[in-house]
Amino acid sequence: MKISYNWLKSYIPQIPDPKELERVLTFxxxxxESLDKLGTGVNEDWVFDLKILPDRAGDLLCHLGVxxxxxxxxxxxxTDPTPQYxxxxxxxxxxxxxxxxxxxxxxxGRIIRNVTVGPSPEWVVTHLASIGQRxxxxxxxxxxxxxxxxxxxxxxxxxxxxASEKIIIKxxxxxxxxxxxxxxxxxxxxxxxxIVIADTDNILALAGIKGGTNSGINIDAPYxxxxxLEVANFDPTTVRKTGQRxxxxxxxxxxxxxxxxxxxxxYAMREFSALILEMCPDAVFEDLIDxxxxxxxxxxxxxxxxxxSFTTDIISEHLGVTLTPADIATILQNYKYSYAEENGxxxxxxxxxxxxxxxxxxxxxxxxxxxxxxRITPTLPLFQSGxxxxxxxxxxxxxKKDLMQKGYSEVMNYTFTKKGEVQVARGPKGKEFLRTNLxxxxxxxxxxxxxxxxxxxxxxxxxxEIGTIFKKDKEEIHVALANKKGIEEMTxxxxxxxxxxxxxxxxxxxxxxxxxxxxxxxxxxxxxxWSPYPSITxxxxxxxxxxxxxxxxxxxxxxxxxxxxxxxxxxxxxFQKDGRHxxxxxxxxxxxEKTLTDSDVxxxxxxxxxxxxxxxxxxx
Amino acid sequence: xELKKGTLHPLTLVTxxxxxxxxxxxxxxxxxxxxxxxxxxxxxxNVPKDHPARxxxxxxxxxxxxxxxxxxxxxxDVGIKNSGRKVLxxxxxxxxxxxxxxxxxxxxxxxxxxxxxxxxxxxxHEMQFHQLEGLMLGKxxxxxxxxxxxxxxxxxxxxxxxxxxxxxxxxPFVEPGFEVDVFHNGKWFEVLGAGxxxxxxxxxxxxxxxxxxxxxxxxxxxxxxxxxxxxxxVRLSYLGDxxxxxx
Numbered sequence: 001m002k003i004s005y006n007w008l009k010s011y012i013p014q015i016p017d018p019k020e021l022e023r024v025l026t027f028x029x030x031x032x033e034s035l036d037k038l039g040t041g042v043n044e045d046w047v048f049d050l051k052i053l054p055d056r057a058g059d060l061l062c063h064l065g066v067x068x069x070x071x072x073x074x075x076x077x078x079t080d081p082t083p084q085y086x087x088x089x090x091x092x093x094x095x096x097x098x099x100x101x102x103x104x105x106x107x108x109g110r111i112i113r114n115v116t117v118g119p120s121p122e123w124v125v126t127h128l129a130s131i132g133q134r135x136x137x138x139x140x141x142x143x144x145x146x147x148x149x150x151x152x153x154x155x156x157x158x159x160x161x162x163a164s165e166k167i168i169i170k171x172x173x174x175x176x177x178x179x180x181x182x183x184x185x186x187x188x189x190x191x192x193x194x195i196v197i198a199d200t201d202n203i204l205a206l207a208g209i210k211g212g213t214n215s216g217i218n219i220d221a222p223y224x225x226x227x228x229l230e231v232a233n234f235d236p237t238t239v240r241k242t243g244q245r246x247x248x249x250x251x252x253x254x255x256x257x258x259x260x261x262x263x264x265x266x267y268a269m270r271e272f273s274a275l276i277l278e279m280c281p282d283a284v285f286e287d288l289i290d291x292x293x294x295x296x297x298x299x300x301x302x303x304x305x306x307x308x309s310f311t312t313d314i315i316s317e318h319l320g321v322t323l324t325p326a327d328i329a330t331i332l333q334n335y336k337y338s339y340a341e342e343n344g345x346x347x348x349x350x351x352x353x354x355x356x357x358x359x360x361x362x363x364x365x366x367x368x369x370x371x372x373x374x375r376i377t378p379t380l381p382l383f384q385s386g387x388x389x390x391x392x393x394x395x396x397x398x399x400k401k402d403l404m405q406k407g408y409s410e411v412m413n414y415t416f417t418k419k420g421e422v423q424v425a426r427g428p429k430g431k432e433f434l435r436t437n438l439x440x441x442x443x444x445x446x447x448x449x450x451x452x453x454x455x456x457x458x459x460x461x462x463x464x465e466i467g468t469i470f471k472k473d474k475e476e477i478h479v480a481l482a483n484k485k486g487i488e489e490m491t492x493x494x495x496x497x498x499x500x501x502x503x504x505x506x507x508x509x510x511x512x513x514x515x516x517x518x519x520x521x522x523x524x525x526x527x528x529x530w531s532p533y534p535s536i537t538x539x540x541x542x543x544x545x546x547x548x549x550x551x552x553x554x555x556x557x558x559x560x561x562x563x564x565x566x567x568x569x570x571x572x573x574x575f576q577k578d579g580r581h582x583x584x585x586x587x588x589x590x591x592x593e594k595t596l597t598d599s600d601v602x603x604x605x606x607x608x609x610x611x612x613x614x615x616x617x618x619x620x
Numbered sequence: 621x622e623l624k625k626g627t628l629h630p631l632t633l634v635t636x637x638x639x640x641x642x643x644x645x646x647x648x649x650x651x652x653x654x655x656x657x658x659x660x661x662x663x664x665x666n667v668p669k670d671h672p673a674r675x676x677x678x679x680x681x682x683x684x685x686x687x688x689x690x691x692x693x694x695x696x697d698v699g700i701k702n703s704g705r706k707v708l709x710x711x712x713x714x715x716x717x718x719x720x721x722x723x724x725x726x727x728x729x730x731x732x733x734x735x736x737x738x739x740x741x742x743x744x745h746e747m748q749f750h751q752l753e754g755l756m757l758g759k760x761x762x763x764x765x766x767x768x769x770x771x772x773x774x775x776x777x778x779x780x781x782x783x784x785x786x787x788x789x790x791x792p793f794v795e796p797g798f799e800v801d802v803f804h805n806g807k808w809f810e811v812l813g814a815g816x817x818x819x820x821x822x823x824x825x826x827x828x829x830x831x832x833x834x835x836x837x838x839x840x841x842x843x844x845x846x847x848x849x850x851x852x853x854v855r856l857s858y859l860g861d862x863x864x865x866x867x
Contacts (some may be wrong), residue, residue, distance in 0.1 A: 027787055031799065053790035054672045055797075237670045257672055318816060318833060320764020361819055365788070365796035368763065373786040373798065378767035381756065383646035383728055393649045393732075400632060409626035411860040415654075415708075415734070415748050422655070424680045424708065426738065428747055434655075434708075445860030456862050462626060463862070468654050468734070475655050526850045527630070530863045 001061050004130035005046035007149075011067035014076045018046040021070075028073055028369050030056065038130060045130050057258035059353045062151030068353075072335030073370055082267060085274035093165075093286035095228070100170035103195050103235035104207065106262045108269050109167055110229040110288040111159060115139065115280045117217055117224050124279075137219045139227060142275040144251075152231060152260055152268035153252035155205065157215045159226035163199040167228070169207065172196050178203055180210040180248070194242045195234055208234040208256040209243050229276075229288075231269040233262050263352040265290075310360045312344035318364045321376050331370045392477065392492070394503040396466055399479055399495055408464040408481055411449075413441030421472040434470035438480035439489045441465070446482040454537045454588045455530070457570040460484055466492065535566060535590035536598070538605055541573070542617040544581045553585060560611040562604035566590035582620075627865035631750060631857055634845040635732050638752060641776045642730050645769060647754060650729040652715035654736075655682075658704025660714035664824040665793040673792045678738040680708040680747075708736035711838060712753035713793060716817075719755070720825035725832045726758035732841060743853040750841040757817065757827065757834035763796070766814055766835040770800060778804045778848065789813065793821045794836055802847075809847055812839035 009015050016024065022035055031051040038045045052060045059065040064080075071078035095111050119125075120141040128135055131148060135141050143154045159165070172194045179187045188206060190196065195207035204215040218224045233256075240257035243249065269288055276283060316323045325344045332339050338349040350357045357363065368376075400410065416424075417440065420433030427433075435441065442465060449461045463482040468475050480489040490498070550571045557569060566588050573584035587608065589601045612619060639649060658669075667673045682705065715731040731753040739745050756765070767786065774782040783803040790797045794815025801808045814837035819829035842854045849867070851857075856864055 027785075029788060031787065031789065054676075054792075055790040057672065240670055240672065317760055318762055320762030320767075359819065361795040361816065364816065368796050369788040373763070373767075373788070376764050376767055376786075378771045379762075379764040380645070380768040380772055381758070381761060381765040383726070383756065383758070387648045387723070387727055387729075389643070389649040390651045392651050397636070400628065404626045404628055407623050407626050409862050409865055410629040410632060411862065412629055412631065412858055413860045414858055415736070423683045425683045427680060441860060448860065449862045452861075452863060458624075461862070463860075464626075465860075470655060475653055525867070527852075527866055529852060 001050050001052045002131035003048045003050055003063060003066050004127070005048065007063045007127060007130065008067050008070065010081065011064065011078055012071055012076050013079065015070065016074070018048075022048070024070070024074065025050065027372070027374065029069060030060070047130060047132070054258060055356045057255070058261065058355045059151065061255055061258070062147070062149055064150045065353065075334040082270060085270060086277055087270070088273055088277045088283070088285040090285050090287050093289065095286065095289050096166040097289050097291055098166060098168045099291055100168060101195060103171065103238045104169040104291075105233040105235065106265050107167070107169055107233075107291040108229075108231040108265050108288055110269065110273065111165065111226065111286040112229065112273075112276055112280075113159075113226045113284045113286070115225060115227055115276065115283045117219060121279065124275075137217065138279040139217050139224070139276070142272060142279065145275060146231075146268050146272045147251060147255070150264060150268055150271060151255060152264045153208065153255050154268055154272050155211055155230040155232075155252075156217055157204060157211070157228040157230065158217050158224040159228045160224070161215045162204065162228065163201040166200055167230075168198045168200070169232070170196060170198060172203070176203065178206065179213045180206060181213055181216055182210065186248070188246050188248065191245075193238070195238055197230070206242065206246075206248070207232070208239040209246075209248050209253045210250055229269070229272055231265045231272060233260055233265060259355055261352045261355060262292075306350040306357075307347055308350060308357060308359060308363055309345070309347045310363050311346070314360060315364055315367050318361075319368045319371070319376060320379060321371070323367070323371070327371065328367055331367055334370075391503065395492055395496055395501075396477070398501055398503050399466060399492065400464075402499060402501065403464045403479075403481065406462075408462045408483075411442075411445050411463050411465050412467065413438070413445060413465060415468070415470075417441075420470065422470045436471060437469055437489060438465050438467055438478050439487050442480045442482045442487050442489075446487070454586060455535055455567065455590065457567060457588075459572050531566070531590050531592045533591055533593075533595045535588050536596050536601055538587045538589070538601065539572065539584055540587070540609065540612065540619060541582065541584040542612060542619045544583060544617050547581055548583055553583070556615055557608055557611055560607050562607065564589040564591060564596065564601055564604055627862065627867075629857070629865060630849055630851065630867055631841060631845050633867055634848060635750070635752070635841055638773075638777060638841070638844070639730060639732060641773055642754065645728075645772065647728045647730040647756070650715055650719045650731050651733060652709075652712070652718050652731065654709055654734055656707055656709040656714050658707055660717050661707050661709050661711075663704065664717045664821065665713055666818050666820045666824070667792045671792075676791075677710040679710050680736050680738050682706040682708075709733075710737055711735055712751045713836070713838060716753060716755045716836060717821070717825045720757075720822070720827050725827065725834075726756075726761075728754075728756040730754050741855060743855070744843075746842070746854045746858060748858065749854060751838055752841050754837045755817070755834065756836075757832050759832065761834035763816065763835070766798075766816075766837065769835075770812075770814070770837065774802050774804075777844070778802065786814075789815075791815060793818050795819075800837070804847060811843060811847070812837050814838070 005018055022032055026032055033049040033051050036047050038047055093111055095109055097107050097109050099107055117137050117139055120135050120138045124141050125135045128141060133144060139156050143156050147153045172190045172192050176190045177187050178190045196203045197205040197207050205211040236257050236259040239253055243253045312323055312325050312328055325341055329341060340347045415435055416428050416431040417433050417435045418431055420436045422434040423432050446463055453461055465480050469478050477492040478489055479492055479495040480487060554568045569585045569587045572586045575582050589596055712731040712733045712735060719729055734748060735751045736748050741747060771784050774784060785801050786798045789799040791813055795818045797815035799810060800812045800814055802811045817834055817836050822829040842857055
């Protein structure tokens, strides 16, 4: 959600500078996806892209909400411009609102006649541009401005396109194709259950999501002159379901599906009206109709019906810090929450715009994030658990160790395959099934690794995998081994029994039971990406009078290895005859830049042979 | 010629080291199925159907004809376990629920396991990867303890210069919720989500939230492996290529 620094500043004159604001938001409110500077000099602004998650989508998807949060967080004075709006003179109306579904939680409608549709004033264009929104025309812009300002989505219909001055809100009763506004010329397939705004003849809009092309404001002749403002509230689940099914995204939908508080409509209608008045001073306003009639919900935070009770101790215990009642009281006062406190026992009235605060756990977060998580001292818990590790896990570790000792190396393959007994919906292209065996994956893997055997310093490739396979009605953990003789697969239990293995129960805090030290001697060092180019191998066989280990050999030739030697040489054969030792070693060459040719390695190869001759080996 | 020992997948070595460190701190390993049911993967964890919170994870649902019985919203509504559609688990968190249903606190568990997300793949994202879940419940387990455990863990895993910082965030199954970053080699890395287990989740699993409280955390094992070893691309893990086994 894009938020303009200057826009926030109009609410909070003492707002910290952008960098400090970035820090404050990140560590006390929410993650910032990006922060960009816009314009220069007197036109300079900063745009924060805030990652607003579902819990705060009810109040922070607008500048007013973010400003209010910051004012509470930092204890800064907050100036709400609404009382300064001009209230238009209002005339009697014949507008009728007929709500036929309880999925519409509130509907406010207002007719305005004699508007002049045209370009918006500069300040409106700038405001919208600062958050990446295009200016369309003064009426549509006003509608968007209200939404980005206070979080209440609004809409404007061309009144003359309505069959009569009667608006009906209902659930669609038949399937019907409905073209909606937008650059992609989408025709929505409306189904029964979708909430729609309609006149006596036709559907005019998909409630809370998008207006129809049949009812929107005209920017060309014939120009719209009379409009109907809509500030309404719809059931979050229904809006989301309809929007999901039709794959229709909109800023309005995003807010409604996270639940807009019904109390917000009044404020928004006042703002919407004032904006239209400013841009169309000759417009004639009629009285607004509110489905709530005379029973307007009280948006005064002081008289909120929702309360949460908690003690200072409970908050302290959950956070692991010692707070005083005064610590908590200060926070509540800064946020202007109405509360009562006695001996550390608090009762807090939750304002209507914080639908996410339901209980003590939510207040732990409210207090904790303001207090600052950095101020909580890390403490190790004294924990003695009597439990034992899961046996399956211990078995897997034991088998991995066993196979490693026997010379097998581990691979991990994909669960998704071309064929199987269990299928996923919308899986990876061409691989929509879950594997029924490990063998198929192992076969591919084996061939691949055989080609790379020289690079790996292996004469024979031996692989294993331990993983889950999926049969029609169950999943099983299997072990698969592959070597030049073929591939063997069995269940984990079968391997265990076949090899007379056992696990130590009760192996908590015994790191050696987990030690899978691969014996290579290296602790984790850094990974080196392999070259995409093929390698060349050269083998040398020779007689040696003395016995020779691979280690000896490597230290003898080490210094003569050139830059194209991609690994240390390794032994591929040895035997004794008539008291003499015969050895064969393999050298591997590879470049990171290209495919090597024989002539590329010749120079280095001759150098190596030279060193061997000087050492006294009789090369065959 | 002597038999050469084989090599293990770096993910196994990293997981092994992590499990070792955490088990010394009191955590025991628990495991669960890769193919879960909707209730364990979502509803029990306070992620109801038709709620924006479900958008936070891209899911592999099984094709409808293969579910056990009907989609069964009614069963989900009243919290009947093993209900709803089958799904490849999107996180290891369902095992928390399974463990809580069968054991009485206090306990601390870790759950290493394979998880599945229906996302486009790139160097940082794969459709299958591994996570490790942690859960500690007791009479007075707090955010301070969560910080303590994580800081000590990272100092052992990445080195004494490692540091952590916590930022407010949201996951439906915890409240408060945090993102935790770790400082390593001069940079901050986002590595895990955490929080205090949500009372509704405790209730769903049959734990009395008036008596027990505690934290949960989850991180990507592949990500920690990449941070520690410098392996640049998560997809390399699942190619079945032994050139990966460099340790």
